[in-house]
Amino acid sequence: MKDCNERLKAMPFGGLYEIFGRANKLEEQGKRVIHMEIGRPDYDSPDFAKEGVKKALDKGQVHYTDINGIKPLRKAICEKEERRFGLKYDYETEISVMCGAAEVIGVIMLTMLNPGEEIICPSPFFSAYREQAIIAGVKLVEVPVLMVDNWELRIEEIEKRITKNTKMILLNSPNNPAGYVLDKENLQKIANIAKERDLIVVSDECYDEFIYGQEHVSISTLEDMRERTLVVKSTSKSFSMTGWRVGYVLGPLNAIKYINKVHQNFSTCVTAFAQWGAVEAFKHGDNFIDDMVKEFKRRGDYLYDAFTKIDGLKMIKPKGAFYAFPDITAFGMTETDFCNYLMDEAGVVGVPGTAFGDYGKGHIRLAYCRSYEDIVEACYKIKEALGKL
């Protein structure tokens, strides 16, 4: 077979997969491994959503559906968005349901950008952004957001990276992996730049529900921002439905109609019966979400207290999402060596911060969406392992 296209040759292999592979091997050998590498809630999906799927299958909902999602799902999503976040979108024209937020973001890049154009993106970021930009033939320009700055996004860092090729700002709040939340004041400054420079804003709000002690603000709700913002969301985290592959985008019709075109030519539609199950999640899931988020806060609080008692590990308490992203530079190891050490000595699997962009350097990510008991055990074992260094 001939080589893949030139763009894809820039796509890194190895790294992460090596760590996952090693973790699986250790487990096969009978070693106790605590998986804190994957951003997947440990909860089962809600029963009422599963019942929805069963009923749909019995009724023969096994065929292609509307490209942009079945009408009852679009309606249920828009009702939930208004109920919980005050977002108002027309379920007929201003939403498209796709195979997870991952498909949504890739499709947005392919739809809205010309090859060679640039996306400004606060870094560290969700690792797929970088690879999707490579696939789309566009440039992801990293803007540092650093722990030494209290994870505050410095607007001047965005301004100085804008070029004539910049067309989009890609935000993610609450943030994976750093756990920060962009407040209204910060968002307003970003909105001002977007308006001044006529940029599209893609706002990845997959963790909108996982926010501890403050309000989630969508940049789309700020003055004159609705018409230039695409809001990306998913059932994956909020309803613990990562394997269902149901995500969606909310935005103005003139963008959604082209987004639908690209999506149609990739996946046609989301699995029919998964969509029917998701309807039930959006209709009846508020208590499920609230209970899960409360429990995740308990786990995050425990982990933060435990980590602050470990010499050398520096961390700021996450305000949202469900990741710890401590600074490990005091240990004088590379991120990968540190993760391997934790795996061998503590049986805890984490992800090197460099997987999340250039400014993830000096950090590792540990997902605290595992059981409370696992978190307690992991904290104890990490403290013990690091105490030996």
Ligand SMILES: Cc1ncc(COP(=O)(O)O)c(C=O)c1O
């Ligand atoms: C910030 C962020 N965006 C998007 C996604 C993708 O979510 P989905 O499962 O809906 O594709 C993830 C998954 O981890 C994520 O962390």
